[in-house]
Amino acid sequence: MSNLLDELTEARPNPRQEEAVRGRGVSLRRRKAATLSRGVAGLVALALIWELAPRLGLVDSYFIPPLHVVLDAWWSMVLDGELLRHVRASLARSAIGFGLAIAIAIPLGAVIAWYRPAREFFTPMLEVFRNTAALAILPVFMLLLGIGETSKIAIVLYACFFPILLSTITGVATVDPQLLRSARVLGLSPVATFRKVVFPAAVPTIFTGIRISGAAAILVLIAAEMIGATAGLGFLINYAQYNFLIPKMYAAILTTSAIGVAVNYGLIALERRFSRWRA
């Protein structure tokens, strides 16, 4: 099996040679098809274990039903529209909270980063907020905002806000000074400099925060819905567990995983689209 050491130290043409032949060096051991098929094999193995372990009596099939039972339950929830209702509720809350966080945190972060005193004033405070678990504040939100939609959107907003804000501050504050000098030489106004130089340079860093937030938006919401809600995937998981609808519970958990994976890959694709210029 080829290991990381062999792989990364393998002999390959240097950049000038690549330029001369107008091509890129390839490693024959690292083909895309092989990567993909190994990944699929891993997932299939996981599915097989889930299916076989309860059937062979290795685990109690009441608490961990075989995969096909879970998938059956999932399919029937899809058919009767129950799943859609909960997914829709959860996604709406996540999307609103996440969207608000992006809309507020990016401009605010840009302003804080632009003015050094503001940056120095806010950064330690923001670090405290970021490191305060969103769920720890949930009771506060419930006290202030009740148990309705507002408190759930607020908790998502809170969880998403700080990673985006801090990455925007970092991204804007660490822009290459040399680029700013060339903008000054060209007589660009501060606003134009921000729009044409600073912001585009910060986009990849900002996206790191957005990706962290995308994952947080769903994780935090599920937990919040378990505590007080009448719809949503978190509610569904909890409700199914209380009523011993075990396959249904797993079906809901699987759905949250699928949404999480989809959101993450969606954001990665978006990030790639916006940072294509990076080597």
Next chain:
Amino acid sequence: MSSRIELSHVGQTFWVRGDEDRQLREFVALDDLDLEIGAGEFVTVVGPSGCGKSTVLDLIAGLATPSAGRLTIDGVPITGPGLDRSVVFQQYTLLPWRTAAGNVEFALEARGGLTKRERATRAREYLDLVGLSEFAGRYPHELSGGMKQRVAIARSLSYEPQVLLMDEPFGALDAQTRERLQEELLGIWRRTGTTVVFITHDIDEAVFLGQRVAVMSARPGRISEVIAVDLDREAAAETDVRATRQFAEHRHHIWSLLRQQHAADTDPTRELAHV
């Protein structure tokens, strides 16, 4: 298309904190520096590292204001950056998210007064001037160092400045690319007639490019001598100008000047004063 630059009694001091005693003190980067550059002239400034060459360039560019003295362009004092001057830095300073053409257009957007189509046409023209028309659609990370610097030069020339300021632009390139770009730069200078101020620490480069070479001394930075260099550079395409006796004499003269300074600088009694 070109301007006269005058620097008289220019001084620049910065505040520095000592590495050891943590004391705040004044550091004199330039002191009583005089230099006159004629319209359309190609002047190179050579000196040891840390002698304040780049500071001179920053002052002419208007990126910094001098602590003392006067800088004028065609008699008008320099108060800030302006589109009559452009700068090519050693680090290529291209916007990595824009293509080669996009980077040239960036300068034209700053200048204003052109439609999108005019900007694109103009960018093509200038990329053509530096021999990069085929690479207009490439991103900086897909270009070699020499190509990136050529894009930067095209960008600087695209808005037709009167003065082109270059801060060790070929310092990061390999020797062969550097020589080729030096020849190309002379060709561009002849065609455009722009005044060029070219900073370098490479004596050969200074002699090869400059009609006059201003030799700087360090601490405090000032011009110690200005040497007129008379070489037939147009012949550079066929003959090795750098191998001629004239070239060697100029080179040696500047080398000796810098060596004398270096000897004075490393005089043990002064060494103590610096440390």
